[in-house]
Amino acid sequence: MDSYLDKLPEFVDTIKSIKETIITNIVLIGQIPAPTFKEKRRTSVFMERLADFHVDECTTDGYRNPIGIVKGTSETKPPIFVVAHLDTIWGTDIDHYYTIKENSITGAGIMDNSIGVGVLVSLPEIFRKLNLRFESDIVLAGVIQSLGKGNLRGIRHLLKTWSTPIRGAVCIESNELGRLNYYADGMTRCEIDCNISTINGWEHKFKPNAILILNEVINQILKLRLPQRPRSRVIIGKMSGGFKHGMIANDARLGFEIQSNSDKMVKSISNNIKDIVEGISHEYEVELKLKTLSNIHAARIKFNHPLVKSTVDVMKKLGLTPISEPSESELSIFLSRKIPAVTLGITRGENYQQTNAMVEIEPMFKGIAQIIGVIMAIDSGVCDEEYLA
């Protein structure tokens, strides 16, 4: 059953033999801007490319996630999902044209997630080149509205409306080769807005400063006692406010996330912060608005789950050392629906989340072989009930 493991090293060379096509897909799709909520153009190029490779079924789901299905040999086995998010943090006014050198590709969004998306679209051709047929259908989905305010809507919708069971899933990220994510922390993402109204109502004797108010909120959050176990933390991640150097700030905004591997803990910290916000609002007589932007439930498969074990074997066979951290991406949506899944990275690079992000080409071929290995493992049954029993 593990015979596929031995083939992996030679897969790397075969995959490399069609590197032109893989890079072409990365470039043709990645160069189309796709800020969250505006993925339409990238979606149609994604579909065009899949159709061009004669993928059995190319379609979009009801939420406009583009999907290609490579038909499997079995009528009964549930499908395997392979997903990569299509959206990027860059607007349409940013130059998305890539520069390719002997061993690198540079440009906006290449690391998040053009490599992932380009590889996803190349899989049908890679399967063909490697002479691989699977029992399961392979569902290749580029999911939209994933990042930031998108709040993983694309993948949530795709899985919610998918009517049949799903055997297992692989989520692809450009970076970083060696990651193996199989658990997601519970998370609540919030924003606090502080607005000192200047028009109606009575004038403050000492006009409060919105930034200082939020500063007080931060101080009190930092005073919260967070347990080591369940592992929990609050990340103060964004702050903005004020108008001019010499003027008391009328408005300020704070963005943070509560993360824990226990949903209960997230809830309890969230309640504490609500109390803090209410208290300060009352004491300083200012308006503080606490808004929850998104929620993710803690979910995981165990380290000794056969999917994780086989993934580790695949990676080791390719000389990769798996590194595991919690991940709040597409993965968490699969896991929360009890679908075994892992997230893997394709290559290495630098300047992550900058317009001059750069990735190395050479490690990519191992990164892809690893994806193939894991799909083969799932197809051989490592996520199936019988196997687990």
Added chain:
Amino acid sequence: MKSTWLEKNTFHYSEFNDLDRLVEEKQRKNLKISLCLPTLNEEKTIAKEILIMKSELMTRYPLLDELVVIDSGSTDKTREIARAYGADVYEATEILPDLEPFKGKGENLWKALYVTKGDIIVYLDADIKNIHHRFAYALLGPLILFDNIKYVKAFYDRPIAIGKSKIRPTGGGRVTELVVRPMFSLFFPELTQILQPLSGEYAGFREIFEAIPFPIGYGVETSMILDIYEKWGLDVIAQVDLDRRIHRNQDTRALGKMAFVILMTFINRKNKLGLIDLKEDLFNEMIQYNLVKNEYKPDIFQIEGHERPPIIEIPAYREKFKK
């Protein structure tokens, strides 16, 4: 002026995206096709052009038989990168080394005729940021499918890149609109139907290219059109809309030099054809002024205006191609 040519011989790239059909026709007609990329310091874009063309039009659809890069002595990594991605790379000076060497894009295009084997040659500039295989297959479409077409020229709705990371949707083509179009209107109104005579992307049969002279520099596009028009008429020419081409934005001074070369080529060509009568030779210096410390200093740019003869007249060529 009748503009029937424009209606009949203007196409859109999407008319040629049935690549299976192009390959089939190409094979039926037993044609060999070469792609040539002239380069001078194009390390940023050259790999992309090679990769995409190789993947889409060589590996996936066998439309191109070879891909050559002819380089004008780049000082960046253009040649190394091009080789790394599997192009046949030449320095222009290595080709026909017994001839006096000149430097310019036209020189490279001309010398490409000697090293390529194709019955059809596609020329693409190597600085196309949004390169896509349509740039090649759509230029080939009319040549492969329609027997009367011998030369195909690209046109675009040209956005230009401004600054490092912003792009703007319209503009470009100033030399076309301010120099070439007025000139064509004055002398050859029919040719105004060619919407972007200066576009650097075109394809044609070897029998056309080998029979016309090539100015070594910027004049090559204009002179090619004039010569083909004079020799074979407008009906052998087609133009294809390739949608968008992202172009770097050149400053007015650079465009001035380009305009100078084009005017020079044009006037000399008309003179040679006996269409106008020059009383004396043209000057060969473009003079632009700089204000340096309150003084106007001329900045003189000399253009030799060299021109290569039809390559069919070169014995080494005739021998190689048994002509």
